[in-house]
Amino acid sequence: MAASLSCSAGFVLGMDLGTTSVKVVLLDAQSKTVTDSKSFPTNSDTSSTSDIHAKEQDPSLIISALDQCMGSLPKDKLKKVKCIGVCGQMHGIVLWKSKSGCEWLSEDHEIIRFIPKDVSQLITWQDGRCSADFLSSLPKPDSHLSVATGFGCATIFWYMKHRPEFLSGFSDAGTIQDYVVSMLCNLDKCVMTGQNAASWGYFNTTTNKWNTQILKDACFPVQLLPVVVESGAVAGHTSSEWYGIPAHTAVGAALGDFQCSVYSCMTDKGDAVLNMSTSAQLTFSMPAEFTPPNSPDPLSPIAYFPYLHGSYLAVAASLNGGNVMATFVRMLDSWMKEFGLEVNESRIYSQLIQSALAQPNTDLTVTTALLGERHDPTSSASVSQISPSNLSLGHVTRAVCRGIIENMASMMPPQSLQAAGVRCIIGSGSALSCNTVLQQEAERVFTFPVVYGKDVDSAVGVAMVFNDQT
Ligand SMILES: Nc1ncnc2c1ncn2[C@@H]1O[C@H](COP(=O)(O)OP(=O)(O)O)[C@@H](O)[C@H]1O
Numbered sequence: 220m221a222a223s224l225s226c227s228a229g230f231v232l233g234m235d236l237g238t239t240s241v242k243v244v245l246l247d248a249q250s251k252t253v254t255d256s257k258s259f260p261t262n263s264d265t266s267s268t269s270d271i272h273a274k275e276q277d278p279s280l281i282i283s284a285l286d287q288c289m290g291s292l293p294k295d296k297l298k299k300v301k302c303i304g305v306c307g308q309m310h311g312i313v314l315w316k317s318k319s320g321c322e323w324l325s326e327d328h329e330i331i332r333f334i335p336k337d338v339s340q341l342i343t344w345q346d347g348r349c350s351a352d353f354l355s356s357l358p359k360p361d362s363h364l365s366v367a368t369g370f371g372c373a374t375i376f377w378y379m380k381h382r383p384e385f386l387s388g389f390s391d392a393g394t395i396q397d398y399v400v401s402m403l404c405n406l407d408k409c410v411m412t413g414q415n416a417a418s419w420g421y422f423n424t425t426t427n428k429w430n431t432q433i434l435k436d437a438c439f440p441v442q443l444l445p446v447v448v449e450s451g452a453v454a455g456h457t458s459s460e461w462y463g464i465p466a467h468t469a470v471g472a473a474l475g476d477f478q479c480s481v482y483s484c485m486t487d488k489g490d491a492v493l494n495m496s497t498s499a500q501l502t503f504s505m506p507a508e509f510t511p512p513n514s515p516d517p518l519s520p521i522a523y524f525p526y527l528h529g530s531y532l533a534v535a536a537s538l539n540g541g542n543v544m545a546t547f548v549r550m551l552d553s554w555m556k557e558f559g560l561e562v563n564e565s566r567i568y569s570q571l572i573q574s575a576l577a578q579p580n581t582d583l584t585v586t587t588a589l590l591g592e593r594h595d596p597t598s599s600a601s602v603s604q605i606s607p608s609n610l611s612l613g614h615v616t617r618a619v620c621r622g623i624i625e626n627m628a629s630m631m632p633p634q635s636l637q638a639a640g641v642r643c644i645i646g647s648g649s650a651l652s653c654n655t656v657l658q659q660e661a662e663r664v665f666t667f668p669v670v671y672g673k674d675v676d677s678a679v680g681v682a683m684v685f686n687d688q689t
């Protein structure tokens with residue numbers, strides 16, 4: 220049985236293993252302030268040979284970005300870390316061999332770190348290999364949450380059908396954040412909180428249990444399923460010194476990044492949170508007495524995800540957030556390369572934002588469902604209302620940003636937020652905090668005050684969760 224954490228004086232390390240970047244923060248346990256934060260892009264997307272719809276990432280590159288983050292935190296403070304909170308991208312799955320999932324290395328007798336060993340690629344939440352036909356062939360879950368492509372259990376079902384030999388090479392599975400916790404604590408068996416288990420499908424959030432019998436009846440390899448623990452529980456203790464953090468430091472079972480972004484900033488029942496990183500979520504908390512329906516509504520853009528202490532968040536989780544801007548940036552980058560021009564990516568972002576700030580309005584219309592949406596997988600992106608006068612960089616960028624926000628508002632309209640008692644929207648996530656045009660559009664489309672806090676994101680949130688366990 221997992222115990223709860225207790226962090227006294229010292230620091231809490233918060234870590235977010237995101238789809239684009241890894242972020243780490245040090246939270247002073249007593250003053251509850253963030254003293255240090257670092258972020259590095261993982262550049263870990265790999266092109267898959269198995270399927271053009273596949274979206275995979277290389278765990279070695281994710282851990283390498285984590286190493287870069289850890290290596291740049293102050294050593295004197297790392298020695299005083301009392302507990303570690305980990306969160307990250309939900310829904311995805313990585314598989315490993317439990318006794319040899321990583322190798323520990325010591326560099327210059329000083330830095331002790333691990334590198335992934337017998338580990339699969341991470342098949343992410345953006346994976347699109349499970350078609351609607353395939354999903355409809357799967358057993359009906361005993362859960363209020365429907366199963367979508369990119370969900371861990373759906374991905375396992377896909378491998379059972381298309382590459383069963385792949386699964387037999389592994390004994391353990393989890394999200395990438397569960398993998399990191401397992402390696403840090405040298406766990407024999409992966410543990411997972413209900414927050415991440417719910418994101419895999421075939422998990423009943425009321426009983427906090429996998430749909431084991433339904434899965435067994437479908438010959439699903441249930442031995443791969445992690446052991447479920449309460450959100451906020453300790454998963455184990457570090458088995459070795461790690462970047463100066465002492466061995467035997469408590470590590471919390473990994474949480475979902477979106478719940479942690481909410482924890483970092485939601486203080487009032489009237490707050491909704493708009494988080495925008497690679498994906499985007501708009502969410503508000505449900506009353507404490509809320510219980511989810513018995514069965515899923517696959518056509519609803521709103522899902523109810525477990526939060527903490529048995530409560531739920533209503534969430535419009537869009538597959539199309541900062542990744543839409545990133546795709547636009549990469550498109551421009553590749554066009555410029557064809558002209559023989561090299562422009563730094565962050566220069567492209569800043570020019571786009573500057574041009575769109577000078578173009579406060581546009582009649583150009585961009586719909587931005589590049590990856591479709593879970594409740595509407597066939598939706599796609601489009602450009603319309605094109606005229607000779609609205610093709611400047613400013614017009615197009617403004618229309619892309621507007622499209623991203625309007626897509627969110629179509630999933631969770633301002634009227635439904637109002638009906639739920641929302642009075643204010645808090646913006647979080649780097650895609651939003653780095654992009655004033657997205658902020659302007661959010662303020663225009665949602666008829667509520669939109670505020671942006673300092674130190675508001677998932678890495679801070681997960682550090683706060685475990686600091687508040689005292
Ligand atoms: N220089 C930049 N200026 C503005 N936005 C940026 C910049 N670089 C990246 N972004 C946005 O940030 C998003 C990634 O945010 P990040 O917090 O790293 O995501 P995640 O938490 O999913 O790893 C990108 O998809 C892009 O929209």
Ligand SMILES: O=C(CO)[C@@H](O)[C@H](O)[C@H](O)[C@H](O)COP(=O)(O)O
Pocket residue numbers: 236237238239307308309310344418475476477478496497498499500522524534536537
């Ligand atoms: O789909 C959901 C929740 O259902 C997502 O919100 C969830 O947060 C996932 O972790 C994200 O899709 C990935 O997070 P990020 O890397 O975009 O921050």
